Amino acid sequence: xxxxxxxxxxxxxxxxxxxxxxxxxxxxxxxxxxxxxxxxxxxxxxxxxxxxxxxxxxxxxxxxxxxxxxxxxxxxxxxxxxxxxxxxxxxxxxxxxxxxxxxxxxxxxxxxxxxxxxxxxxxxxxxxxxxxxxxxxxxxxxxxxxxxxxxxxxxxxxxxxxxxxxxxxxxxxxxxxxxxxxxxxxxxxxxxxxxxxxxxxxxxxxxxxxxxxxxxxxxxxxxxxxxxxxxxxxxxxxxxxxxxxxxxxxxxxxxxxxxxxxxxxxxxxxxxxxxxxxxxxxxxxxxxxxxxxxxxxxxxxxxxxxxxxxxxxxxxxxxxxxxxxxxxxxxxxxxxxxxxxxxxxxxxxxxxxxxxxxxxxxxxxxxxxxxxxxxxxxxxxxxxxxxxxxxxxxxxxxxxxxxxxxxxxxxxxxxxxxxxxxxxxxxxxxxxxxxxxxxxxxxxxxxxxxxxxxxxxxxxxxxxxxxxxxxxxxxxxxxxxxxxxxxxxxxxxxxxxxxxxxxxxxxxxxxxxxxxxxxxxxxxxxxxxxxxxxxxxxxxxxxxxxxxxxxxxxxxxxxxxxxxxxxxxxxxxxxxxxxxxxxxxxxxxxxxxxxxxxxxxxxxxxxxxxxxxxxxxxxxxxxxxxxxxxxxxxxxxxxxxxxxxxxxxxxxxxxxxxxxxxxxxxxxxxxxxxxxxxxxxxxxxxxxxxxxxxxxxxxxxxxxxxxxxxxxxxxxxxxxxxxxxxxxxxxxxxxxxxxxxxx
Numbered sequence: 167x168x169x170x171x172x173x174x175x176x177x178x179x180x181x182x183x184x185x186x187x188x189x190x191x192x193x194x195x196x197x198x199x200x201x202x203x204x205x206x207x208x209x210x211x212x213x214x215x216x217x218x219x220x221x222x223x224x225x226x227x228x229x230x231x232x233x234x235x236x237x238x239x240x241x242x243x244x245x246x247x248x249x250x251x252x253x254x255x256x257x258x259x260x261x262x263x264x265x266x267x268x269x270x271x272x273x274x275x276x277x278x279x280x281x282x283x284x285x286x287x288x289x290x291x292x293x294x295x296x297x298x299x300x301x302x303x304x305x306x307x308x309x310x311x312x313x314x315x316x317x318x319x320x321x322x323x324x325x326x327x328x329x330x331x332x333x334x335x336x337x338x339x340x341x342x343x344x345x346x347x348x349x350x351x352x353x354x355x356x357x358x359x360x361x362x363x364x365x366x367x368x369x370x371x372x373x374x375x376x377x378x379x380x381x382x383x384x385x386x387x388x389x390x391x392x393x394x395x396x397x398x399x400x401x402x403x404x405x406x407x408x409x410x411x412x413x414x415x416x417x418x419x420x421x422x423x424x425x426x427x428x429x430x431x432x433x434x435x436x437x438x439x440x441x442x443x444x445x446x447x448x449x450x451x452x453x454x455x456x457x458x459x460x461x462x463x464x465x466x467x468x469x470x471x472x473x474x475x476x477x478x479x480x481x482x483x484x485x486x487x488x489x490x491x492x493x494x495x496x497x498x499x500x501x502x503x504x505x506x507x508x509x510x511x512x513x514x515x516x517x518x519x520x521x522x523x524x525x526x527x528x529x530x531x532x533x534x535x536x537x538x539x540x541x542x543x544x545x546x547x548x549x550x551x552x553x554x555x556x557x558x559x560x561x562x563x564x565x566x567x568x569x570x571x572x573x574x575x576x577x578x579x580x581x582x583x584x585x586x587x588x589x590x591x592x593x594x595x596x597x598x599x600x601x602x603x604x605x606x607x608x609x610x611x612x613x614x615x616x617x618x619x620x621x622x623x624x625x626x627x628x629x630x631x632x633x634x635x636x637x638x639x640x641x642x643x644x645x646x647x648x649x650x651x652x653x654x655x656x657x658x659x660x661x662x663x664x665x666x667x668x669x670x671x672x673x674x675x676x677x678x679x680x681x682x683x684x685x686x687x688x689x690x691x692x693x694x695x696x697x698x699x700x701x702x703x704x705x706x707x708x709x710x711x712x713x714x715x716x717x718x719x720x721x722x723x724x725x726x727x728x729x730x731x732x733x734x735x736x737x738x739x740x741x742x743x744x745x746x747x748x749x750x751x752x753x754x755x756x757x758x759x760x761x762x763x764x765x766x767x768x769x770x771x772x773x774x775x776x777x778x779x780x781x782x783x784x785x786x787x788x789x790x791x792x793x794x795x796x797x798x799x800x801x802x803x804x805x806x807x808x809x810x811x812x813x814x815x816x817x818x819x820x821x822x823x824x825x826x827x828x829x830x831x832x833x834x835x836x837x838x839x840x841x842x843x844x845x846x847x848x849x850x851x852x853x854x855x856x857x858x859x860x861x862x863x864x865x866x867x868x869x870x871x872x873x874x875x876x877x878x879x880x881x882x883x884x885x886x887x888x889x890x891x892x893x894x895x896x897x898x899x900x901x902x903x904x905x906x907x908x909x
Contacts, residue, residue, distance in 0.1 A: 182392065193394055200308065204385055208270055213228075226297050247435075250456060254725045269309070273375060277375060302427065314341075338353075342384070345396070347385065349381060398428075404420055437454060461763075496712050519687065525552065527594075531826075569582065576835050576836075579833065580753045582774060597635055600635065608650070608690065639707070649696070650689060657689075719758060740755060773833060791818035
């Protein structure tokens with residue numbers, strides 16, 4: 167055991183000597199791994215391999231390691247192993263930078279742009295393999311330390327004060343000295359006062375390559391052990407800095423976000439192993455949790471608790487799904503989801519060439535309230551779109567069950583969900599996304615004008631969704647893609663889709679807008695057969711995903727307790743449980759608490775401010791700000807004044823959508839939100855219409871208050887609105903009408 171006195175002022179070499187004297191060889195395998203990883207980093211021989219999907223990092227591997235090393239590392243760094251030793255602080259996801267780790271390899275391939283390429287090969291991945299955890303906890307840091315001069319004179323160039331630059335290089339020289347690496351004069355060009363800013367591109371590349379080779383030449387057999395000892399000394403210093411007079415310390419006071427990687431890299435997350443190494447005793451209040459309690463999900467108890475606690479306390483905001491004692495919040499939602507699956511299935515089976523494409527279950531705020539009404543995206547309220555597919559009672563039930571939601575920021579209050587089918591889409595998840603995506607793809611393959619992928623690329627395009635469904639035991643039959651490929655051969659030849667863009671006495675302009683092929687029904691029938699087979703075999707089991715959602719919330723809740731010794735606050739719980747609350751409990755976080763067996767910490771309130779006719783509200787604000795329909799696209803290039811006029815219309819549309827968001831925030835907060843709470847980037851898109859700043863914000867709020875006094879926005883719309891601009895040439899609907907903004 168190496169104690170406090172041994173670490174005070176000890177160099178990495180001294181620490182290694184003490185370990186030898188004590189016969190402590192627990193780090194022998196790790197030291198060999200660090201030695202070889204460092205050598206491979208510096209010589210450019212693939213320290214790790216990575217997989218990208220497009221520009222997104224999806225996988226890292228250490229394929230060169232020996233069987234002994236892989237066995238040891240998989241035991242030390244598996245997520246279950248780390249948490250099984252009490253390392254519940256291990257995050258679910260972590261930042262990995264394989265490009266920076268492989269910088270010398272990129273310098274060999276293209277030195278001019280190596281640094282920018284290296285930074286682009288990075289991403290946040292689930293820490294669900296030992297390779298990801300090793301990279302997150304150790305390899306990232308090793309490469310970052312070795313290549314810090316490149317960072318200082320690269321991405322940080324011009325951003326650091328002179329004193330900061332000097333301190334960083336002093337630390338770097340201490341690192342080289344501790345590792346016994348002599349780079350000679352290779353570091354000198356990077357140092358302050360040596361004219362780095364005056365070097366041309368070729369000289370910069372030469373300096374980087376020279377330092378890289380000097381580092382490689384200096385990396386020796388002991389370098390891995392020395393680096394590990396240096397890393398360990400940081401953790402030991404942190405321990406004794408936070409320890410009491412008796413040299414005991416609580417883990418949660420020592421292992422913060424900064425030092426979590428240290429404990430994982432060196433001790434596999436085992437706090438008691440660190441104490442054993444230091445020769446210290448656990449703090450008397452320390453409690454190491456090795457296993458989380460088993461999740462006991464009980465939605466019936468959750469709903470009965472809500473009823474017992476009373477509707478009055480919840481105000482108008484408790485979920486409508488809980489009003490019927492015979493229905494649990496889950497059962498009522500699964501019944502509606504099953505109904506939606508059935509009705510969409512029938513609509514898709516009846517879809518024919520020449521019809522409009524079926525609506526997507528999920529739509530963006532922009533499409534739902536696309537107020538400029540251009541030819542290619544006229545925009546429709548979400549409910550109006552659903553009326554073409556779903557029965558009225560189903561739509562009404564969706565509005566009841568998913569018509570309220572909770573924001574993470576304000577967990578004690580609910581707000582009106584103006585796009586309830588978006589919450590439905592989150593509830594049905596990847597299976598719906600897959601089948602809807604396949605249906606829309608084959609529609610656009612056949613009917614045009616363009617498709618996101620072709621039939622041959624379907625399995626690759628949807629591979630992530632296919633994998634997710636396979637992981638939860640609801641696989642997609644791969645024969646679907648074979649059968650679609652055969653059906654595609656029955657399609658007719660491509661036919662150009664043309665549209666007249668304008669004409670005059672002497673000239674007519676026609677543009678080609680993609681192609682279509684006759685025979686959509688061949689593809690439709692294949693998808694219908696496979697979708698219905700999947701529904702018969704898997705749908706009811708798949709819809710039990712609510713249980714998996716609650717189990718994930720339960721796990722995150724108790725990992726938090728195991729990590730810091732106390733439950734998450736209500737705001738923290740909201741971050742954990744927000745999606746589950748909105749998907750299955752109408753935003754009621756209190757019901758989520760009860761469903762995972764915890765005391766209900768909140769009975770949410772709901773005071774509705776949102777008018778019944780949200781689309782009418784948006785139109786009213788839009789028109790008051792001078793908004794108008796932009797009409798069909800033409801090939802004519804607009805003048806500068808026309809461009810500015812169009813930009814003003816788009817800002818008015820942003821303001822109208824912002825009005826909806828503002829009312830939601832007021833409901834959720836119970837007061838007027840600030841610009842930051844509303845969203846500063848969103849405000850910047852249209853704030854200049856009101857003069858910007860706090861005074862403009864006040865004028866925007868008054869504009870919304872004025873719009874809410876109009877009785878038309880409170881009258882429910884029983885059918886899709888016609889274009890309010892048709893036939894308008896003068897008066898309030900004229901494009902010449904100036905915007906009206908409260909002063």
